């Protein structure tokens with residue numbers, strides 16, 4: 188009989204962050220000293236904390252009107268993760284703050300798989316959390332994102348983390364275009380991270396749709412790997428997909444290399460109800476056998 192892959196629940200979180208509660212399609216969180224409320228489509232249940240607790244939030248994000256801030260609430264502040272410093276920022280254009288604490292299990296894998304001088308390609312790298320974790324651990328990262336402001340923010344995080352001396356390549360480019368070019372140039376990577384949004388745009392406006400282009404991008408990733416890769420992580424969210432789908436996709440790409448493949452959900456536990464887990468994204472992660 189075929190053995191089904193075990194689906195994992197990988198629990199994220201960092202000391203500077205707490206998921207306090209969730210429910211009624213919203214979540215109450217603490218980033219550093221700032222508590223805030225954002226929409227959370229997956230929180231179908233009732234909140235565990237009282238209305239009074241929720242009303243203490245200093246900032247609330249509404250899908251239709253954006254952020255509403257209490258007097259004195261900062262617009263940007265620093266969060267620490269080990270020796271790294273990430274700037275949290277409330278912007279008019281996004282409900283995201285620049286850091287996804289549920290990704291912490293991936294950061295552990297990046298640290299574990301690091302070997303001095305190995306090259307890591309971070310596609311859709313956003314504000315650079317994974318890139319800086321990798322640089323600190325000894326990888327030589329190349330960070331690719333279509334958004335100039337996101338890459339500028341990532342570079343600020345690099346300086347705030349005292350990692351200016353680390354060899355990081357910062358690239359503002361469409362992910363697919365960049366990988367194609369690297370294949371042609373004969374440039375190869377020992378590890379790849381992919382964190383594609385459901386929908387996005389390259390710097391010259393061309394549209395990215397994960398369900399249409401992911402399989403082609405993974406095929407390009409296969410071509411840009413060294414003959415002895417160490418790591419490949421794929422994370423997706425907000426799409427109609429399951430971790431088994433990601434397991435299948437990565438299984439095909441990494442079949443020639445043996446190694447270990449796992450898939451599952453990235454989740455966070457709640458301060459108010461630790462046995463309730465909030466699922467935030469799905470992933471598949473391939474690592475070389477030690």
Ligand SMILES: C[S@@+](CC[C@H](N)C(=O)[O-])C[C@H]1O[C@@H](n2cnc3c(N)ncnc32)[C@H](O)[C@@H]1O
Nearest residue numbers: 311312313332333334361362382387388389395
């Ligand atoms: C939500 S973020 C990924 C989160 C990030 N890896 C982290 O853990 O902090 C998705 C990123 O994809 C970028 N993006 C969207 N379309 C893109 C494209 N076609 N090529 C490259 N980056 C793109 C966006 O600018 C955004 O920064």
